[in-house]
Amino acid sequence: MADAAASTSATTGKLQAARRDESPAMRLLRRWGTIVVLVLTGIGFAFASPYFAAISNANNILFSMIVSALVSMGLTWVVMAGSFDLSVGLIVTFTSIVVAFLIPIFGPWLAIVLSLLAACVIGVINGVLVTYARLSGIVVTLGVMFVLDGVNVFITGGYQVPVSYSELAFLNIGQGKIGMIGVPVVVMLVVFILAHILATRTRVGHYVAAVGDNPMAAFYSGIDVYRWVIVSFVLSALMSGIAGVILTAISSSAQPVGGQGYLLEAFAAVYLGATVLGKGKPHVLGTLIGVFFLYMVNSGMNMVGFPFAARQLFAGLVLILAVGANAALNREELHLKFI
Amino acid sequence: MPSDVLVELRGLEKEFSGTKALKGVSLAFRRGEVHGLLGENGAGKSTLIKILTGVYSPSGGQILLNGEPIRIHSPMDARRYGLGAVYQDAELVAGFTIGQNILLGNEPGRFTVSDRAIHEAAAAILTEIGIPMDVRRPAAGLSAAEMQLVTLATLFHRKYKLIVLDEPTARLSASESEVLFRLIQQFRAQGITIVYISHRLKEVQDICDRASILRGGMLSATLDRGEITEDRVTELMVDRSRADLETYNQGHARSDMLLEIENLRTENLEALTLNVRAGEVVGITGPVGGGMEQVARALGGIVRHSGRVQLRGRPVDLSKPTKVRQAGIALIPEDRRKQALFPALSVADNICLPVLRSLQRLALVRPRAKLAYADGVVDRLSVRPRNTGMQVRFLSGGNQQKVVIGKWMSAKASVYVFVEPTSGVDIGAIKEIYDIILHLARDGAAILVVSSSLKEILALSDRVIVIHDGAKVAERPKADWNYDDLLAVTMQGRHRRAA
Numbered sequence: 001m002a003d004a005a006a007s008t009s010a011t012t013g014k015l016q017a018a019r020r021d022e023s024p025a026m027r028l029l030r031r032w033g034t035i036v037v038l039v040l041t042g043i044g045f046a047f048a049s050p051y052f053a054a055i056s057n058a059n060n061i062l063f064s065m066i067v068s069a070l071v072s073m074g075l076t077w078v079v080m081a082g083s084f085d086l087s088v089g090l091i092v093t094f095t096s097i098v099v100a101f102l103i104p105i106f107g108p109w110l111a112i113v114l115s116l117l118a119a120c121v122i123g124v125i126n127g128v129l130v131t132y133a134r135l136s137g138i139v140v141t142l143g144v145m146f147v148l149d150g151v152n153v154f155i156t157g158g159y160q161v162p163v164s165y166s167e168l169a170f171l172n173i174g175q176g177k178i179g180m181i182g183v184p185v186v187v188m189l190v191v192f193i194l195a196h197i198l199a200t201r202t203r204v205g206h207y208v209a210a211v212g213d214n215p216m217a218a219f220y221s222g223i224d225v226y227r228w229v230i231v232s233f234v235l236s237a238l239m240s241g242i243a244g245v246i247l248t249a250i251s252s253s254a255q256p257v258g259g260q261g262y263l264l265e266a267f268a269a270v271y272l273g274a275t276v277l278g279k280g281k282p283h284v285l286g287t288l289i290g291v292f293f294l295y296m297v298n299s300g301m302n303m304v305g306f307p308f309a310a311r312q313l314f315a316g317l318v319l320i321l322a323v324g325a326n327a328a329l330n331r332e333e334l335h336l337k338f339i
Numbered sequence: 340m341p342s343d344v345l346v347e348l349r350g351l352e353k354e355f356s357g358t359k360a361l362k363g364v365s366l367a368f369r370r371g372e373v374h375g376l377l378g379e380n381g382a383g384k385s386t387l388i389k390i391l392t393g394v395y396s397p398s399g400g401q402i403l404l405n406g407e408p409i410r411i412h413s414p415m416d417a418r419r420y421g422l423g424a425v426y427q428d429a430e431l432v433a434g435f436t437i438g439q440n441i442l443l444g445n446e447p448g449r450f451t452v453s454d455r456a457i458h459e460a461a462a463a464i465l466t467e468i469g470i471p472m473d474v475r476r477p478a479a480g481l482s483a484a485e486m487q488l489v490t491l492a493t494l495f496h497r498k499y500k501l502i503v504l505d506e507p508t509a510r511l512s513a514s515e516s517e518v519l520f521r522l523i524q525q526f527r528a529q530g531i532t533i534v535y536i537s538h539r540l541k542e543v544q545d546i547c548d549r550a551s552i553l554r555g556g557m558l559s560a561t562l563d564r565g566e567i568t569e570d571r572v573t574e575l576m577v578d579r580s581r582a583d584l585e586t587y588n589q590g591h592a593r594s595d596m597l598l599e600i601e602n603l604r605t606e607n608l609e610a611l612t613l614n615v616r617a618g619e620v621v622g623i624t625g626p627v628g629g630g631m632e633q634v635a636r637a638l639g640g641i642v643r644h645s646g647r648v649q650l651r652g653r654p655v656d657l658s659k660p661t662k663v664r665q666a667g668i669a670l671i672p673e674d675r676r677k678q679a680l681f682p683a684l685s686v687a688d689n690i691c692l693p694v695l696r697s698l699q700r701l702a703l704v705r706p707r708a709k710l711a712y713a714d715g716v717v718d719r720l721s722v723r724p725r726n727t728g729m730q731v732r733f734l735s736g737g738n739q740q741k742v743v744i745g746k747w748m749s750a751k752a753s754v755y756v757f758v759e760p761t762s763g764v765d766i767g768a769i770k771e772i773y774d775i776i777l778h779l780a781r782d783g784a785a786i787l788v789v790s791s792s793l794k795e796i797l798a799l800s801d802r803v804i805v806i807h808d809g810a811k812v813a814e815r816p817k818a819d820w821n822y823d824d825l826l827a828v829t830m831q832g833r834h835r836r837a838a
Contacts, residue, residue, distance in 0.1 A: 201451050201452065201453070202450055202451050202452060203446065203450065203451075203452055206439075206446065206452050209434065209435075210432045210435065210439075210443060213432045213433060213434040213435065214430055214431065214432045214433060214434075216430050217430040217431055217432045217440075217443070218432065218443070218444075219414075220414065220430070221443040221444035221445075221493070222415065222418050222444040222445075222497075223443070223444045280434075281434055
C-alpha cells in the first residue's frame, strides 16, 4: 500500500509542478503558438497573392483596423478587471456624433476634449453601477448600449452630422499623413504605447489585473477594488471615445447608427489576444496583435478572392481554435465557469 | 517584557439573532506579547477576532487602542488602526507570482511599479524570514502550506501593531511550523502583539507569554506562561453548565458490516483503516486541519486519495462526486450554502433535486407530486417554517441543515458523512438535528460524524476516533471516553494516561 500512496503523492506533486516541468516544446508552443500561426498565415497569403506582402497593403491593414484596435484595447481593461463592457461599440458612435456637433460651437480641440469627457462619464456610470449599485456588468452595459443607441438617433434626428471641410486641422487627424503613414495610425500606435505602459509599468495595470484575478485577495490586501473596476470602465470608454473622434475625422461626418460591429470584433480580438505569449489573460499587446490578425486574414482572403461569407466563417473558426488551444494548454483541474 | 497595554476590550458583547455569542468579555493585549486564545468550538473565539478586525461590529462594549476608544467598521478600518489578521483560508491572486502577492497593495515606487523592484523586495522579505521560495514562481501551483507561508510573509511590510493568527499551523508541517514560530519571535522583538488561536496546547505552551481561555462566550481566565498546564486549561475550557445535552446515542449498530475503509490516504492523511456497521455512528475528531476533514473529503470524492473502500462487501469508486452519489454515500459538508444548497431555489426544489426522475411523467416534472413529496420530507424533519415554496436562503442555519439532510434522504443514501453538522446552527435546532442523525442510524445507515465539537461527538457516536497530524491516534468505544480525556487527546495528540 505504501507504493500506492507514493504514486498518489507523486501525481499531486506532478500536478502542482506541471507548469514548471513541462517539456520545452510545450512551453514554446504555449508562448509563441499564436504568433507562429499568425506568421504562417501571413506567409501563406503572400504566396497566394503577389499584392499581399506589399508595404502598401500593410499600411492598408493598419488603417482599416484603427477604430477596431482602439475599441479592443479599451475592452481589454474591463475584461482584465473581470467584467464585460457591451457598450463600447455605441460609445464610438456616440462620441463620433458629439464631437461633430461640438466642433462648430467650440472649435476642434475643445470639442475633442469635451467629447472624450462625455465618453469618460459613460465609463464612470458603467463602473459605478457595476460596483456600488451591485448590478451585473453584462446587464448594465447592455442597457447603456440600448440607451446610447436611442440617444444617438434622437440627437441626430436620424441624419448624419457633417463636419465642415474648412476644419482642416480636425480632418487632418483622420486623413493626414506623416510620410507614408496615416496620422490616425500614429494616434493608434501612441495610444497603444501609453496603454501598454499603463498596463505593465504602473499600479493601474497591476491592480486591475489583481482585482480581475481574485477580488477577495485584493480586498484583503487593502486594495480599493471598486475604484479599479471603475477605472477599467473609464479607460474602456475613453479609448472607444478616441476611436469615435478618429472615425468622425476619417469620414468627415458622424453616422447616427451602427457601432455594434466593433463590439463583436473587440471581443474576438481580446480573447484571441489573451492567447498571445501564453498569458491566458487579456493584455494590451496581445489585443493589438489579435486585431491585426483578424484584419490581416480579412485582407488576405479578400485578395485571394474569397467571398465575405467565407471570411466571416474563417474568422470564427480561427477564434474558436485559438481559444481552444489556449484552454488545452492552460488546463484547470476543475472547470466550472461557463461565461 | 514591556507591560503596557496596546488593545483593551471592555465588556464586549455580540448577539446573533437572539443568541449571545459573547457575553461581556474584558481582555487586554499587551504590546509585544504573544497572547494565546483557547476555547472550545462556539466559545466565542472567532466572534471576538472578527469584531477586532472589523468583520462584525459588537452589540455592546468598547475597544480601546492605546487607551483611546475606537470604532472598527470594516477590515480597511482595522488595517488603518494597525490591526491585522491571517484567517485560516487566506487567498492569493493566482495569476500573480509569489513576489507580487507578497507586496500586493504595497508595491515599492510612487506611480510606476517595477517588476524587478517588487521581486527584489519580496526576495529580501523571504530571506529575512528564512523561507526558501522562488519569488518568481506563479502562485497558481502552490500547495496549501506554501500559500499559508506566503500569506504570513505579506504581514511583514504592513506595519501592523497587532496580528491575529487563526490556527496558523493547521496547514503547516512541523518544519514549516518552525518557520512560523521564528517569524512570531521576530514580530515580538519588534514590539508587535500576536494573538495566537490554536487548538494545539503544546504550541500555546511553547510560544505564548500569556493565554486567555474563553468559555461559553465569557472569559474564563487569563494565565501567565508558567500556569498554562493541561489540567488547568482543560478545567477552564470545559463548560460544565452546558455539559448535558439530552440527546444520547443508545446504540443502533447491527451486526452487518456496511462500510469498510482500508488504508485510505490523502496528502494530509496517513493510512486509515475503519469499518462501520449498519446503524453505527462513528465520531471523528481532532484539531482543525489535523486530518479529520480529509476523511470526509476523500469519501466525498473531492480530494485525491488512495486505498480501498467497500460498501456491503463491494468495492466502490470514489474518484468523482457523481460516482460517490451513485454508490449511495452522502456527504453533508460544513459550508452548506456553498456546497450543498441552491440558496435561490425553493425548499421543494432543493429537496426534490436528486429524485426528479421519479417525479416526472413523459419527461415533465409533475408539480403536485413534487410538492407532495417535499411536504412529506419537510414534515418528517420538521423544517420550519413549513413552507416548501420558500427560498432556502431565508431559512435559519439549522433549518438549512435539515433541508440538506432531506435532500439526501430522498436519494436513499446508505452512508452519511456529516462534517460539523451543527456549525452555524442555532442551539434550539441542534437537538433536532441530532435526533434526525440518530434516526438515520436506527433506519440502518452507517454514519460518520466529523466534528471539532467534543460534546457533539460524545452525544452522537458509538465509537470515537481522534485524528492528529494526519494519523489516527486513538480509537475507542464511546463508553470508554470521558470528556476531559477526549479533550486531552485532541489537544496533545496522545493519551494522557492509560485509562
